[in-house]
Each structure stands twice: as structure tokens, then as C-alpha cells.
Amino acid sequence: MLLETPKSDNSFKPKGIISSLFHNASPQNAFSPSHSLPTYYSPSSPKQHTFSVAMMEENIDNAEKTITKWDLTSSSYTKLTFLFQDSRKDATEFIKSVKELRRAMHYLVAENSASSKLVLAQKLMQTAMKRLEKEFYQILSKNRDHLNPESISSRSSVGSSSFGEEDDAQSNDELEILSESVTEVKKVSEIAMSDLKSIADCMIVCGYGKECVKIYKVIRKSIIDEGLYGLRIERFKSSQVQKLNWEALVGTIKNWINAIKIAVKTLFNGEKILCDHVFSASVTIKDSCFYEITKAGAIDLFKFPELIARSHKKSPERIFQLMELYEAFSELLPDIESIFSSESTSAIRSQALSSSLKLRDSIPSILQEFESKIQKNSSKTLIFGGGIHPVTQSVVDYISSLADHSGVLSGILAHYPPPGNSPLNESFFESLTTSSDSPAPDAASVHLAWLILVLLCKLDCKAELYKDVSLSYLFLANNLNFIVEKVRTTNLRFLLGDEWISKHTKKVHQYTLSYETMAWTKALSSLPDNNASSPLSTEMVKESLRKFNAAFEEAYKKQASWIVQDGKLRDELKVSIANKLVPKYRQFYDANLDVLCSEEKNSLQLLVRFSPDDLGNYLSDLFHGASNSGSSKSSSSSSLSPHRCLSR
Known part of the structure; x- marks a missing residue:
């Protein structure tokens, strides 16, 4: 609140009222004046001292003319008219008068604290601060659209034109240049930012930073909150996340990913630029003000990944949304750390880092759970x-x-x-x-x-x-x-x-060889070796055929329902089995054909059930998952007829 005006000269106590403005003036005190008087105000002789005091008192009288003109209580005109909007020349003069008033007060407190002009100066300072408060509020309110974070964040720096202490003439020239193109939206926002900075600089140096910050926080926080609301960002509790069904959770995560990019790169970044510009006179003020404006929205926004990570629903399919969430969040962490880099905003920065780490930890946890499910x-x-x-x-x-x-x-x-x-x-x-x-x-x-x-x-x-x-x-x-x-x-x-593929392809081949050995060795071993030195007797031929027929039919009957889903592997298996079985059977068959033809027809049909070609037909039916051997078996009944024997 502004300091109350003293009721009489008798109530004036320099070390009480005035000390609130100047006693603790130092760069470390963000809400008190930090500018000391130029060295030329330090008197070197009684005569010069008297002259300097008189000059400072005259400065107070001069400031009175400008400040009282814009006293909010002086007339209805001053209540309805805005200094920075309607009279930029008067605005320049007003800021200059306040600065001169402060210099005079600072000097008199140090050199002539009994001066009667200090009471007037205090009253004028309060009047000026009330006017600047109103001007500050009006500029922020009127320019909500021109000072939206999106337009501000689109440029990395802003115009530095202001009513600065160092060069009022230069500032005035810059304002005149800006005023010539005021119809342009960008220029309008730059003028507004310049005016806000000028007012903030003036109020902070005069010890009224708290009043300025209070106005700024109320208006700008509402803009940030509205922006987050427009992005459909909800404030979740852990229990609410636990209750979300899968479809709702996926939709919420996708919306959050889209929202956080806008929130960080536009809302928070834009507000950071504006806050740093307006309160550039005080690092402490700009950092604490930015934190107060953004903390609620930013912490709620950055806490969402942590809530998702802590969810007990760690089903394997959720890992993909978590990775997408982590990737989006990780890409923004450098921006977050840059925007919220001050000590004041460390809580926001810590929340973002905590969420990132917990989200990262949840992904290996899901993989471990998935591995456990395989093993169990x-x-x-x-x-x-x-x-x-x-x-x-x-x-x-x-x-x-x-x-x-x-x-x-x-x-x-x-x-x-x-x-x-x-x-x-x-x-x-x-x-x-x-x-x-x-x-x-x-x-x-x-x-x-x-x-x-x-x-x-x-x-x-x-x-x-x-x-x-x-x-x-x-x-x-x-x-x-x-x-x-x-x-x-x-x-x-x-x-x-x-190399991994080649290694495991060889392993597949080893499995197929083991299969062939176990499945077809009995049929193969029932046929005698083809390099026998002497012909087989009729009984030996018959016995070999009986064993082969039994072994082949047993193997075929079992394997007729077996399946190889991959067509290439299925064909390779058939060829491999046929290459081992058919040539050996064909050689035995052809070598003993004379013996077979000596048998009676009925005995021959019972003894010789398969021709070499029939074996290939039967093998071609394998590995489709069902018996398709009807045609093969029907053809085998006439595979070896007496006519073939008679024709020899």
C-alpha cells in the first residue's frame, strides 16, 4: 500500500516516513530505491551547501506543477484521461519530474532532514505513485491482446525504448519514432512494453516496487491461466490417473504432448521475455514475479508425467505412450531449464526434472515386468x-x-x-x-x-x-x-x-536336421545299404520292404497333421527329406525288381505298396496341418502292376 500523507508538519518524522523510501536503499533491496545521488550533490562548502539545498527545494516546487496536474483527485478529467495514452509529451515530463523529485528528497534527507519541503515532496511522491499505478494497470489491461505470450515469444528480444534515467532525450526520440507506426500491432506491443518498463523502473527506484508487482501479477497470471485452460490442460491427482481407462489415458497423453509444446515455447517463454523486460531494473523482482505468475500452472503441467509414471497399470502396451511422452518431454527440458533458470523458479525446474526421471525409470520397469511374464x-x-x-x-x-x-x-x-x-x-x-x-x-x-x-x-x-x-x-x-x-x-x-540373423538361421537348420534324423531314420535304416557286395535273397528283400512300408506309413501318419507355416522352410524340408529317402528307395526298388516280379499278383500288391514316385507324392502332402493324402494313396494301389513285370 502507498504511504499515507502526513496530516501536519508537526507529524513529520524524517527518520520514519522518509526512511521507508531511502533508509535501506541498496541494490540488494529489490523493493527500495537503489540509485544514489550523483557526486555533484555533495556540498564542499557552506555556501555551496545552501545553494544545493535551495536548488533541490526548487526542484520539488517544479515537480509539484507537473505531478499535481495529473493528481487523480484533482478533477474528473485526470480520472478519465490516461497520461501515457493521450499525451506522450506529458508522460515524458511526468516521469522526469518524479525522478527529479526523488533526487531532491534523497539529497534533503541526507543534508537537510529538517527541510519543510520534505513533507510536500512525500505527498507529491504518493500522488505520483498512485497515478503511475493507474497507468500501469491501464496499459496491462488495454493491451492484453497485444501483450499475449504468443506474439511476444515470436521475437527473441524486444525494443529497449523507455523513459530511462540515462537518456530521456533519446528515449523521447525513440517513442516518437514508435508513435509514427503505432497502427502496426508489433509497434503497439513494443510501445506498451516500453511504457510498462518505464513505469516499473520509476516505481521500483522510488521504493514502490511491491505495488507495481502486485498489479502485474494479478493481470498476467490470469493470462497464463487462461492460456493453459485453452490448451485443455487438466489438473490431475494421482487417484484420478489410476482410474482412467486406456482409451481416455491415450487421449489425455496425446493432448498433453501437444499442449506442453505450446505452453513452454509460447506461454512461459513469452511471459519470461515480458517479465524480464518490464522488471529489468531488478533481478530479484523479475525472477520472483515470473515465478508467482507461472508456478501453479507450470507445476501442474510438469507433474503430469510423474503421475503417469507412478500409475500401477504397467501393462506392456503402455510403454509406447510412455516413450512418446518421455521423448516429447525430454526435447523440451533444455527450454524448461532455460526459462526457469533462476533460483526463484527452482521448484518448477525440480518438478520437471523429477517427472522426467520417474518417467524414464518406469520404462525399464515395464520391460522387466514383460520379461517376467515371459518367464512365468x-x-x-x-x-x-x-x-x-x-x-x-x-x-x-x-x-x-x-x-x-x-x-x-x-x-x-x-x-x-x-x-x-x-x-x-x-x-x-x-x-x-x-x-x-x-x-x-x-x-x-x-x-x-x-x-x-x-x-x-x-x-x-x-x-x-x-x-x-x-x-x-x-x-x-x-x-x-x-x-x-x-x-x-x-x-x-x-x-x-x-550376423545375428545368420547365426540363428543356422540354428534353424540344425533343428530341421535333428527333426529329419528323429522322424525318418527308421524308414531309412530299414533299407539295406546300396553298396552290398552280393544280391539280397528273396526273403531279405521281402523283409526290407515290410520294414520300410511299416516305418514310412508310421512316419507319414504321424506327420500328416504336422505343420510348417513358412512356405520357404516347408519346401526346403520336403526337398531335404525326399533327397535322402527317395534315391535310396529307388535304387533298392530297381535293383530288386526281378525278385519282386517273381511274386504272385496278390502277394506283390501287398508287398510293394509304394513306387519311388509315390514317395515324392506322399511327401508333398506333408506340413500343411492336415492329411491330404487321398489322391496319393489311391494312385499307389496300381503303382506296381503285373503288366510291368510281364513287359520285361
């Missing part, structure tokens, strides 16, 4: 035909989606120790992609490779559930091949590398 999967349901397990499908799809965010993920995981630190697993990571800049693979590569290793270990356990060992190997080949192809055709390829 205890389903003992056998997948029909040794096909792709749902766990494989879901885990690899999830990991490949993580690879699409490898940039931000690597930045996050770089702050945490890599998983799987054991000699047993070191070889698994040796094949990962590295760069010339970093001999070690990045954090995302290591972590995603580890998750795949966890999945492979779980698949090994799933494979043991099959009673047929050959089907176990086919299951492993199917699932590992699916993983390799997913890596090959997604961004995982750039993270894990071609």
Missing part, C-alpha cells in the same frame, strides 16, 4: 502340429514394435545396467550390430536381444512337452524361423544385425 508363462497347451506358439507371436510382435522406437529406447536404457550379465549369455550378444563410434552394441540392441533369448529359453521348455522328440525339434524350427524372419523384415535387423 506356464501354459502346457500343446500347439497343434508343432506350429507357431502364441507366446512367440505376441512377444516377437511386441519386440519388433519396440525396435520402431529404438532411438528413444536406447537413450533411456543407456542409464541402466544391461540384462543377462553372465558368461553363459555373452556369446549370445557377440553377434549384435556395432558401429565404428561404439565397439559395443547400443542399449536397445542388447535389451531386445536379451528378451528374445528369454523367449527362446521358454520355447525350449515348451518343446519338452511334446512326447515325440522329432515334433519337438520341428516346433523349435518353426518358432525360431518365425523369429528370424521377423527380425529380417523389421527394424530389428538394424539393431541385431545380419
